[in-house]
Amino acid sequence: MIGIVVSRADSASVHIGEHLLELADWDERTDGDRxxxxGGGTVFARDGFELREFDDLHIDLDDPAAAFDADLDLLVVVSxxxxxxxxxxxxxxTGNFGPADYGGDPGRFARACPNAQRAVIEALRDRAPDGYEVGIEATHHGPTEPTVPSMFVELGSDEAQWGDPEGARAVAAAVLDIEGVAPDADRQLVGFGGGHYAPRFERVLNETDWRVGHIAADWQLKAMGAPEDNRDVLRRAFEASAADLALVDGDRDDLAAALEAEGFRVVSETWVRETAGVPLDRVAxxxxxxxxxxxxxxFGARVDADDYEVVSLPDGLLGEAQGIDLDAALSAVRETTVAFHTTEGGTRAVGRAAVAGDGYDELVSRLCDVLREKYDSVVRDDGAVTATTRAFDPAAAREFGVPEGPAFGKLSAGQSVEVDGETVAPEDVSKERLVEFSV
Known part of the structure; x- marks a missing residue:
């Protein structure tokens, strides 16, 4: 059940509330006990929703969820x-990492609903009128008392939009679209740093399967003060986000140290992106x-394999293959392994890998295929891969009287040359080159 809060002190909230009532069939009843x-008086209800109106500005309400008769799963404040x-x-x-200048209590947070936020952002994006942007904001203002997962869904950014029927209707429709959506997912983190409109965390929300709970923008971290002195505030932000991972925007060693001292892991955006879709127990x-x-x-294409073993990659063979066709070699590693070690920002495979079944043999075969782009013969036998090719031999060319310079270049490129009226063919001045790789 989703409870919807409309504040009569906010014209946009009232406007959105009117469109909510227009977009669906609601039952009306009177709550004379409040x-x-x-939030008493006329109450509107339909399957999955209950809507109540309040005189006070929503940020000044203590716990509007207490006004609802229904057992709420989620509270949405339209604003x-x-x-x-x-x-x-x-x-x-909503919440305050520092002082409570705009409602709520200092250093306290309402329970977030990261999964529902992602759903409503997707719905807003689908329904946004032309000219409207869609985004998220960092945590700010009150109320901080609600223990029911809650969020503000807003229409902005000035009076022209607050009175815009298309904008209000889009917000109302998006709220109705999240009926039945769970407040939480199994992948949630807390964000720290960056601007108020949180572009890094919005990317995470939009481009990965991770959800983002409370976010402390730069200005809120400044208002909070030294992280070590406010570990209780940090801990409450994680508790109110149902998360134990932190993504930090920028270099904040003091913050990272305080978070880790509280038992929270600080991860990078790379970690978040690379682990998307991978079971977290398998990641660990x-x-x-x-x-x-x-x-x-x-992580490789076989990351979901029931079991795996860790092996050393055939670095010599792999290095040669990556030198011939880096993309093909890296694809071979990715498609035949459970996971693998890389360097240079994930662009070159090296070291060890986890493989399942015949994955290692398949990898060697795929790398041999890459070598065949360069070598005339590639043979695997007795723990080794032997590659052979015929290559230009400068010493042999000199014996034929070929002068160094452009003629050497032509022969090396497979073209015949004339020397004192005689034709010297590439095969006349080449020799077999053999390279062996341990596998």
Whole structure:
């Protein structure tokens, strides 16, 4: 059940509420046990939703969820957004990392709903009128008391948009679109740093399967003060986000140290992206057995294999293949392994890998195929791959009287040359080159 809060002190909230009532069939009843100003009086209900109106500005309400008779799974406050951002539809969580200048309590947070936020952002993006941007914001203002997962869904950014029927209708429709969506997912993190409109965390939300709970923008971290002195505030942000991972935007060693002292892991955006879609217990096992994502672990196409063993990659063969066709060689590694070690920002495979079944043999065969682009013969036998080719031999060319310079270049490129009226063919001045790779 989703409870919807409309504030009569906010014209945009009222406007969105009107469109909510127009877009669906609602049952009306009177709640005489609670004052009309505090969510009583006329109450609107339909399958999955209950809507109540309050006189006070929503950021000043203590716990509006307490006014609802239903057992709420989620609380949505429809609101205006004010700022110099142009037409904008947005969603965010409430709380204060520092002082409570705009409602709520200092250092306290309402329970976030990261999965529902992602769903409503997707719905807003689908329904946004022309000219409107869609985004998320960092955590700010009150209320901080709700224990029911909650968020603000907003129409902005000034009076022209607050009274815009298309914008209000888009917000109303997006709220109705999230009926039945769970507040949480199994992959949630807390964000720290960056600007108020949180572009890094919005990328994570839009481009990975991770959800983002409370976000402390730069200005909020400054307001909070020294991280070590505010570990209780940091801990509450994680508890209110149902998360134990942190993504930090920028270099903040003092913050990272305080988070790790509280038992929270600080991860990079690379870690978040690379682990998308990979079971977290498998991520932990492979990081323990091979190396960490931060040190170059990348996941292969067989990451879901029931079991695996860790082996050394055939570095000589692999290095030669990567020198011939880097993309093909890296694809061979990715498609035949559970996970593998990389260097140079994940662009070159090296070291160890986790493989399942006949994955290692398939990898060697695929790398041999890459070598055949350069070598005349590639044979695997008795733990080794032998590659042979015929190559230009400068010493033999000199014996034929070929002068160094352009003629050498032509012969090396497979072209015949004339020397004192005689034709010297490439095969006349070449010899077989043999290279052996241990596998």
């Amino acid at each position: 004052p009309d100003a505090d 205006r957004h004010a700022g110099e951002t142009g037409p904008l539809l947005t969603a965010h969580f 096992a492979l990081e323990a057995d091979v190396t960490t994502v931060e040190e170059g672990l990348r």
